[in-house]
Amino acid sequence: MPKKRTLPYVLLGLINDKEQLSGYQMVQEFKHEISDFWTASHSQIYPELQRMVDDDWIQIVTPASQPEANRNQTYYALTEAGHTVLLDWLREPLTAKDSDLFPLKLFFIKTKDSELLRPLLTQQLAISQDRVVYLKGRKTTVFQTPSDIDSHYGHYLTLSRGIERETNYVLWLQKLLEAL
Structure with missing residues (x-):
């Protein structure tokens, strides 16, 4: 049985945290935040974003009034389906085989009182x-x-x-x- 891809869930978590992000901003998040415990390359991120758009987990949006928003970049936001997929993944029980997902899932918990x-x-x-x-x-x-x-x-x-x-x-x- 093939191993479940982790990258889409990480991307969903990043977008969920910021509400909307460009691909470039996601690459920067990997470089400066997530790289302490997980990595993904530019060449992995962009094709995955397209698959996620195709699966209706994320949608392309016009950036909110952000002064630093580059109008030439594509911005993404979660769809309702994407939010559900993210929550389902965060709730999936860890096993010894996938305990390396622990720091990723922990990273996306926003508050101490989170049910997760x-x-x-x-x-x-x-x-x-x-x-x-x-x-x-x-x-x-x-x-x-x-x-x-x-x-x-x-x-x-x-x-x-x-x-x-x-x-x-x-x-x-x-x-x-x-x-x-």
């Missing part, structure tokens, strides 16, 4: 807790003796760091959930 926040954090917490258990089990299985560690020291360090990173992630998620 607690379920998203809870899902990621469960995935991360399972990952800690798995990594600790691997460490126990692979490194049973000091000589196992000595003969594969880099692997041991990498696995130890993975456990530490994921454990800190669990603690961070728990702290966020407690603050809600």
Whole structure:
């Protein structure tokens, strides 16, 4: 089964956040905001925008009275169908296979009291807790003796760091959930 394309949902989220954006502005958002955790190129964005227009998820609009609006650029806004698609995607449960979507979905949550926040954090917490258990089990299985560690020291360090990173992630998620 082919993997679901993520880019259209990211573009919907960007447009939703700003109400309307040009393709150029979306490229800039990727460069300056989203590139910390996800990337897309100019050559991916523009064809996807056309597919989304064709699917009636977005529509071409005349820019609102924005002094910086370039009248030669095409601006896009969400349609009602696009807004529904975005909300449906944000509500889709995370799985261990797609937990890399967590930062993207989190990015598009606007307020602390969003109905989407607690379920998203809870899902990621469960995935991360399972990952800690798995990594600790691997460490126990692979490194049973000091000589196992000595003969594969880099692997041991990498696995130890993975456990530490994921454990800190669990603690961070728990702290966020407690603050809600």
